[in-house]
Amino acid sequence: MLVFLLRRLAQSVFVLIAMMIVVFFGVYMVGNPVDILISPDATPREIEETMARFGFDQPVHIQFLSFVGNALQGDLGRSFVHGESAVSLILSYMPATLELALLGLIFSVLIGVPLGVYAGYKADRWQGRAIMTGSIFGFSLPNFWVGMLFILIFAVELRWLPSTGRGDTVEVLGLRLSIFTADGLSHMILPALTLALYKASLVTRLARAGTQEALMQDYVKFARAKGLSETRILVVHVLKNIMIPIITVLGLELGSMIAFAVVTETVFAWPGMGKLLIDSILTLDRPVIVAYLMLTVIIFIVINLIVDVIYTLLDPRVRVKGEAA
Amino acid sequence: MSVLDVRDLQTHFFTDAGVVKAVDGVSFSLDAGEVLGLVGESGSGKSVTGFSILRLVDPPGRVVGGQINFKGQDLATLSAREMRSLRGNRIAMIFQDPMMTLNPVLRIETQMVEAVRAHDRVSHAAARDRAIRALSKVGIPSPAERLAAYPHQFSGGMRQRVAIAIALLNGPDLIVADEPTTALDVTIQSQILAEVQELARETGTALIWITHDLAVVAGLADKISVMYAGRIVETGPTDAVLTAPGHPYTEGLLGSIPGHGRRGERLTQIPGMAPNMARLPQGCAFAPRCPRVSDICRKDAPVITDIGPGRGLRCHHPTLAAEGVA
Numbered sequence: 001m002l003v004f005l006l007r008r009l010a011q012s013v014f015v016l017i018a019m020m021i022v023v024f025f026g027v028y029m030v031g032n033p034v035d036i037l038i039s040p041d042a043t044p045r046e047i048e049e050t051m052a053r054f055g056f057d058q059p060v061h062i063q064f065l066s067f068v069g070n071a072l073q074g075d076l077g078r079s080f081v082h083g084e085s086a087v088s089l090i091l092s093y094m095p096a097t098l099e100l101a102l103l104g105l106i107f108s109v110l111i112g113v114p115l116g117v118y119a120g121y122k123a124d125r126w127q128g129r130a131i132m133t134g135s136i137f138g139f140s141l142p143n144f145w146v147g148m149l150f151i152l153i154f155a156v157e158l159r160w161l162p163s164t165g166r167g168d169t170v171e172v173l174g175l176r177l178s179i180f181t182a183d184g185l186s187h188m189i190l191p192a193l194t195l196a197l198y199k200a201s202l203v204t205r206l207a208r209a210g211t212q213e214a215l216m217q218d219y220v221k222f223a224r225a226k227g228l229s230e231t232r233i234l235v236v237h238v239l240k241n242i243m244i245p246i247i248t249v250l251g252l253e254l255g256s257m258i259a260f261a262v263v264t265e266t267v268f269a270w271p272g273m274g275k276l277l278i279d280s281i282l283t284l285d286r287p288v289i290v291a292y293l294m295l296t297v298i299i300f301i302v303i304n305l306i307v308d309v310i311y312t313l314l315d316p317r318v319r320v321k322g323e324a325a
Numbered sequence: 326m327s328v329l330d331v332r333d334l335q336t337h338f339f340t341d342a343g344v345v346k347a348v349d350g351v352s353f354s355l356d357a358g359e360v361l362g363l364v365g366e367s368g369s370g371k372s373v374t375g376f377s378i379l380r381l382v383d384p385p386g387r388v389v390g391g392q393i394n395f396k397g398q399d400l401a402t403l404s405a406r407e408m409r410s411l412r413g414n415r416i417a418m419i420f421q422d423p424m425m426t427l428n429p430v431l432r433i434e435t436q437m438v439e440a441v442r443a444h445d446r447v448s449h450a451a452a453r454d455r456a457i458r459a460l461s462k463v464g465i466p467s468p469a470e471r472l473a474a475y476p477h478q479f480s481g482g483m484r485q486r487v488a489i490a491i492a493l494l495n496g497p498d499l500i501v502a503d504e505p506t507t508a509l510d511v512t513i514q515s516q517i518l519a520e521v522q523e524l525a526r527e528t529g530t531a532l533i534w535i536t537h538d539l540a541v542v543a544g545l546a547d548k549i550s551v552m553y554a555g556r557i558v559e560t561g562p563t564d565a566v567l568t569a570p571g572h573p574y575t576e577g578l579l580g581s582i583p584g585h586g587r588r589g590e591r592l593t594q595i596p597g598m599a600p601n602m603a604r605l606p607q608g609c610a611f612a613p614r615c616p617r618v619s620d621i622c623r624k625d626a627p628v629i630t631d632i633g634p635g636r637g638l639r640c641h642h643p644t645l646a647a648e649g650v651a
Contacts (some may be wrong), residue, residue, distance in 0.1 A: 106477040217426035224381055225420075226440040226491065227413030236439070248428045314431060 012301045019297045077287030086291035095175040097272030101257040104195035112200040116207020138201025147194040147267035164269040189269040210242030251307035259296040328531040330354040335390035343600045344574035347373040358529040359525035362542025365552035375501040414444040417492035421504040427476035434472040459490040482513035554610035560635035571638040617642040
């Protein structure tokens with residue numbers, strides 16, 4: 001297990017280095033932020049001074065080396081707009097996105113897994129077909145449209161749920177979170193559902209395919225020969241076998257939910273990282289964009305690592321190989 | 326009263342290529358403690374017969390006719406719930422491939438305890454005790470520790486013992502064993518055969534042993550039914566069938582067992598292939614491969630006739646050995 005973790009960490013370092021190069025040259029070489037930072041009628045002297053202050057007058061490779069040097073110390077620059085450290089700026093927006101993504105993930109599992117298992121169990125009946133047809137909508141309806149539809153139905157017409165903002169927050173372990181207050185939670189439901197819809201369809205399809213495959217296995221037939229109820233066969237024997245691919249995909253999807261909740265956050269005016277990213281792109285706030293992308297990479301790496309660890313908990317066969325390695 | 330009495334069982338598969346009569350009018354009966362060897366080639370319908378008894382035939386297969394009387398109760402008339410309460414409880418089954426029958430992600434303990442508690446309202450601890458006793462009965466060393474293991478931590482032979490232990494958990498009246506030793510190597514096979522025989526004798530459990538290997542049932546079964554193309558072609562007490570086979574097919578099977586001929590001689594083999602079950606020939610299904618075939622065989626399917634005490638035969642031209650008996 002330890003060897004496995006160390007190997008994964010070494011791989012992660014390579015990914016980080018590659019990403020640093022891509023992100024730096026990608027973002028730093030596009031556009032000149034000075035144009036936005038300084039009023040258009042500034043004198044050439046002022047422009048030069050500003051360029052020097054931010055180090056833009058240095059050659060590319062020097063800029064890159066100083067970026068890497070600072071990055072290694074955890075400093076990804078200061079936001080041009082907000083004046084504070086880009087990392088801490090993003091981190092201050094992060095809890096809102098994290099809790100939204102987490103609730104979205106929970107929704108997609110709670111909706112997708114039961115629907116998928118049932119659809120797999122009734123694959124040739126109308127129930128199974130209906131669920132599969134429904135999942136096509138989940139796949140193909142655009143996020144922003146679903147979000148607005150939800151707002152229209154549940155906030156405007158029925159007036160059941162609020163549509164914008166985070167509602168009441170409460171400080172937990174130094175983070176401001178909505179999920180632990182009733183008001184905050186009610187604010188989260190619509191955006192989280194919007195975020196979850198696509199993933200839920202994905203999970204439904206995965207769970208259905210897995211269930212159909214598992215139901216053909218001898219161990220299911222043997223479980224029936226033992227006289228177990230169909231419920232127990234589905235919930236214990238089948239479910240545990242199909243969770244492995246589902247968790248892999250969900251792990252990756254959680255990363256994309258956190259990193260790219262941009263559209264949903266915009267529709268629901270949810271003050272998370274996605275909204276920060278959009279604002280930063282509009283103002284060419286380079287350090288924030290770079291820091292955001294770097295953090296995204298780190299999030300993906302960490303989630304992948306966690307997924308691999310969960311594997312070993314779910315599948316005893318992987319566990320043994322890991323121990324032997 | 327017999328434990329199991331199967332009358333004219335018919336299980337058909339409704340495929341795109343037509344109706345496959347996998348089991349077509351199979352009858353046999355079994356008393357407590359009796360061992361029946363159900364012998365035949367792949368595709369002869371022997372496994373489907375076993376699954377039909379437990380009502381576990383997968384679609385497109387369906388039991389379309391006949392009666393399966395288990396202790397005087399026709400299984401076809403039972404509700405799904407009643408049938409489930411018999412499965413694994415009064416009628417247990419052991420499958421062919423021990424590598425596939427145990428759920429890879431659940432501990433042995435889980436898989437055994439659930440089998441007990443599906444039928445008896447007992448505590449987890451009591452079910453666990455029963456599991457430990459069953460495991461030690463089938464010769465698994467230190468059963469209490471092994472309960473915590475996962476299937477992949479056992480060898481094939483050990484897994485099959487676990488499967489047998491699961492079948493024994495609720496002290497069934499009937500065990501259907503579908504080629505349980507085929508996937509195992511020969512030494513393990515003979516050990517398991519001896520153990521199962523002893524267990525059946527001890528507990529009075531009736532046993533249906535499905536196999537393609539006459540040598541396996543020779544030492545195990547009280548009586549043998551030989552199946553070909555969905556029908557029983559010959560049935561009778563083991564010794565009688567093996568020493569004086571009446572059907573050319575049985576004779577062919579016996580002749581193809583190594584050890585009967587002399588060293589250096591070629592084994593006799595049955596010419597041709599097992600028939601396509603979707604397009605069976607008119608008349609006797611064995612006719613195209615039969616050395617004694619005549620015109621009547623190609624026209625009329627023979628019916629099963631008694632040729633002695635407990636012996637039945639489905640053939641127009643029985644071999645000489647059987648004629649001597651009859």
